[in-house]
Amino acid sequence: MIALAIIALLTIAAASAAFLLRNLIHSALLLVGAWAGIAAFYLWAGAEFVAFAQVLVYVGAVSMVVLFAVLLTRQGATTAPVEYDSLKRAVLGFITAGGVGGLLFGAILGSPLDVHTANPAPAVSVKELGLLLMGPHAAALLIVGVLLTVALLGAVVIAAVDKPEDAP
Amino acid sequence: MSPLQLCLLFSSLLFCVGLAGALSRSNTILVLLGIELMLNAANLNFIAFWRYGPHPEAGTGLLFVLFAIAVAAAEAAVGLALIIAIHRHRKTIRLQEANSLKG
Numbered sequence: 001m002i003a004l005a006i007i008a009l010l011t012i013a014a015a016s017a018a019f020l021l022r023n024l025i026h027s028a029l030l031l032v033g034a035w036a037g038i039a040a041f042y043l044w045a046g047a048e049f050v051a052f053a054q055v056l057v058y059v060g061a062v063s064m065v066v067l068f069a070v071l072l073t074r075q076g077a078t079t080a081p082v083e084y085d086s087l088k089r090a091v092l093g094f095i096t097a098g099g100v101g102g103l104l105f106g107a108i109l110g111s112p113l114d115v116h117t118a119n120p121a122p123a124v125s126v127k128e129l130g131l132l133l134m135g136p137h138a139a140a141l142l143i144v145g146v147l148l149t150v151a152l153l154g155a156v157v158i159a160a161v162d163k164p165e166d167a168p
Numbered sequence: 169m170s171p172l173q174l175c176l177l178f179s180s181l182l183f184c185v186g187l188a189g190a191l192s193r194s195n196t197i198l199v200l201l202g203i204e205l206m207l208n209a210a211n212l213n214f215i216a217f218w219r220y221g222p223h224p225e226a227g228t229g230l231l232f233v234l235f236a237i238a239v240a241a242a243e244a245a246v247g248l249a250l251i252i253a254i255h256r257h258r259k260t261i262r263l264q265e266a267n268s269l270k271g
Contacts, residue, residue: 001171008178015182015205019189024197031201034182038208041178045219050233057237062204062244069197069248073255093192101184108176122224132227133234140231144238151242155249161256 003044011037024070032063049126175216183209196254196261200247207240 011034018030035058042051133141183206190202211233218229255261 001174004171004174004178008174008181012178012181012185015185015189019185019193019198019202024195027198027201031205034205035208038182038212041175041212042215045175045215047215047218047230047233050215050230050237053234053237057241058204058208062241065244065248066197066201069251072252073197073261089194090192093188093190096191097184097188100187101180104180104183105177108173108180113170113172122219124225124227124230129227129230132231137231140235144235148238148242151246155245158246159249159252 004041007037007040007044011041025067028063028066028070031066032059035059035063046122047124049129170220172216172220175219176213179209179212179216182212194263196251196263196266197248199263200244200251203247204240204244207236207243211236 014030014033014037018027018034021027021030035054039051039054039059042048042054186202186205186209188202189205190199193199193202214229214233214236218224218227221229251261254266258266260266
């Protein structure tokens with residue numbers, strides 16, 4: 001419980017600081033910290049393989065893609081901070097998020113959750129996970145593979161520079 | 169308070185931080201990062217219910233999170249490619265100025 005509270009506090013602090021800062025690089029790096037905190041939560045819950053997948057995909061790959069996008073879309077060579085947007089927009093965003101949060105909190109604290117607290121952390125080994133992926137969920141695995149291939153090809157096509165055609 | 173409720177409160181707080189960031193900033197990269205954070209918060213719920221649910225040995229929560237991470241990675245790649253394409257056409261990535269699809 002204590003460990004969970006510490007992980008939650010650090011993760012939420014990193015995520016909120018990321019959206020309050022004005023420097024995009026700092027925001028991206030703080031979000032990497034938040035993703036690492038989520039991976040720590042997976043480790044705490046006993047889902048080791050998912051934690052390693054989170055570290056590989058988010059802390060490793062997505063963060064690099066985000067940093068590349070930040071550097072490629074910079075205005076000029078300056079490290080000018082992003083200006084804050086209109087106050088109205090920020091206030092409306094916070095009101096909406098607060099309303100959604102209030103609804104969720106009320107629903108969570110008000111529902112009678114039947115919890116099996118006594119049992120130890122469930123252990124699903126990597127071998128069992130692999131058998132599950134290759135056996136009953138093989139179709140989903142293949143579909144995800146095709147989806148990733150198509151999405152990455154599409155990303156390359158969208159982001160590629162279209163060269164001017166040579167005059168005949 | 170039970171640990172399951174603590175996990176759910178954690179994930180809903182994270183979801184709200186992502187939602188507030190995606191709604192109140194107008195930098196496209198920050199909006200995309202807010203959406204990624206919301207996806208991660210949803211994944212936390214799967215793990216929490218797998219951990220404290222009645223049949224953890226089935227591992228369905230784990231598998232769903234693995235597939236969700238794969239789909240989120242694809243989404244991030246395509247989203248950032250779109251941001252780079254918009255920046256090339258308009259020289260800005262503010263959302264308010266990208267208001268027509270005709271390049």
